[in-house]
Amino acid sequence: MSQQRHPLKYSLVTEKKWAAYFESMLKEVAAKQRVRCTFFTDPRQQEIARELMRYYPEVKCSFFGGYPEAERTRICLTPAALPASAEDGQVSCLLLKGAFPAGVLNHRDFLGALLGLGINREMIGDIIYQGAAEAYAFLAKELATFVRLNLKKTGHFTVETEELALEDVKTNLMPQRIKEIRGTVASMRLDAVSGLGFGLSRSKIAP
Numbered sequence: 467m468s469q470q471r472h473p474l475k476y477s478l479v480t481e482k483k484w485a486a487y488f489e490s491m492l493k494e495v496a497a498k499q500r501v502r503c504t505f506f507t508d509p510r511q512q513e514i515a516r517e518l519m520r521y522y523p524e525v526k527c528s529f530f531g532g533y534p535e536a537e538r539t540r541i542c543l544t545p546a547a548l549p550a551s552a553e554d555g556q557v558s559c560l561l562l563k564g565a566f567p568a569g570v571l572n573h574r575d576f577l578g579a580l581l582g583l584g585i586n587r588e589m590i591g592d593i594i595y596q597g598a599a600e601a602y603a604f605l606a607k608e609l610a611t612f613v614r615l616n617l618k619k620t621g622h623f624t625v626e627t628e629e630l631a632l633e634d635v636k637t638n639l640m641p642q643r644i645k646e647i648r649g650t651v652a653s654m655r656l657d658a659v660s661g662l663g664f665g666l667s668r669s670k671i672a673p
Contacts, residue, residue, distance in 0.1 A: 474517055474518070476514070481510070481514060484511050484514060485514050485518065488504070488511075488514065488515050488518055488541075489518055491504065491543055492518060492519070492522045492525050492543060493522075495525050495543045495544070495545055496522060496524050496525050496545065499545045499547070499548070500545070501542065501543065501544050501545075501548070502542075502543045503540050503541065503542040503543070503556050504540055504541040504542075504543075505540065505586075505588035505589060505606070506531070506538045506539065506540055506588055506589065506590060506591045506606070507538065507539055507540070507541055508537075508538060509537060512529060512539060512541070515527065515541055523546065524545065524546050524547075525543050525544070525545060525546060526543070526544045526545070526546050526550060527541055527542065527543050527544075528541070528542045528544075528550060529541055530542065530556065530557060531557060531591045531592060531604060532557040532558075532559050532591055532592070532604035532632055532635070533559075533592075533604075533632070533635055536591060536592050536604065537592055538590075538591040538592050538604075539591070540556050540557060540591075540606070542556060555607060556606065556607050557591060557604055557605070557606070557607055557632070558604070558605055558606070558607045558609075558610035558629055558632075559602055559603070559604050559629070559630045559632055559635050560602070560603045560604075560605065560610060560613060560614060560617075560627050560628065560629055560630070561600060561601075561602060561627065561628045561629075561630050562576060562600065562601040562602070562603055562617070562620065562625050562626075562627055563599060563600050563625070563626045563627075563628070564599060564620065564623045564624055564625045564626065565599065565623065565624075566598075566599055566620070566623055568597055569597070570621070571595065571597075571620060571621060571623070572595065573593055573595055575620050575621050576593050576595055576601050576603060576620055577590065577593055578620075579617060579619065579620040579621075579625070580593075580603065580605070580613065580617070583612070583613065583616055583617060585605075585609060585613070589605060589606040589609055590603070590604075590605050590606075591603075591604035591605060592604050601620075602630075602635065610629050613627065614627045614628075614629060
């Protein structure tokens with residue numbers, strides 16, 4: 467067995483398993499000159515993948531989750547000597563429509579409905595639901611037809627599914643990222659709180 471090329475160490479068992487799995491894919495792509503794609507990965511898995519990629523310049527990697535701001539992405543590995551693979555062929559977007567009452571359903575309901583079909587979590591990407599009559603579910607391309615034919619309900623509500631071309635996904639329905647800032651201020655004065663939130667001095671905040 468060949469030794470690892472890198473000095474990276476990971477403390478968590480889950481991180482070690484993912485690093486070993488991803489590096490085995492990198493070695494396979496480099497040795498066999500074949501394209502491979504992972505299941506959907508979370509941000510920490512993507513971070514580890516980028517760390518490992520630095521030690522395999524003969525392999526190109528692309529991260530794609532169906533739209534530019536996707537949090538969960540599939541990683542496609544291609545030998546550097548070959549053209550880049552069509553990563554958009556690995557992800558589908560399903561539009562889930564129904565008479566969903568306001569304030570009843572949430573992201574977990576749609577995720578639960580998909581998992582209830584026997585689908586592994588790693589085959590599901592981002593799910594976008596903003597309380598309206600439509601939700602967007604990104605998932606592995608090979609499962610799109612199965613879900614479209616078998617997903618009938620979310621909770622107690624009937625669901626209709628439609629596969630969308632990725633270029634037709636409405637960008638204004640993409641989730642907004644929120645950054646939580648924690649810290650201590652000397653007082654609850656507006657300039658003090660604003661200074662912490664925006665990273666500015668009180669002299670620049672105060673009129």
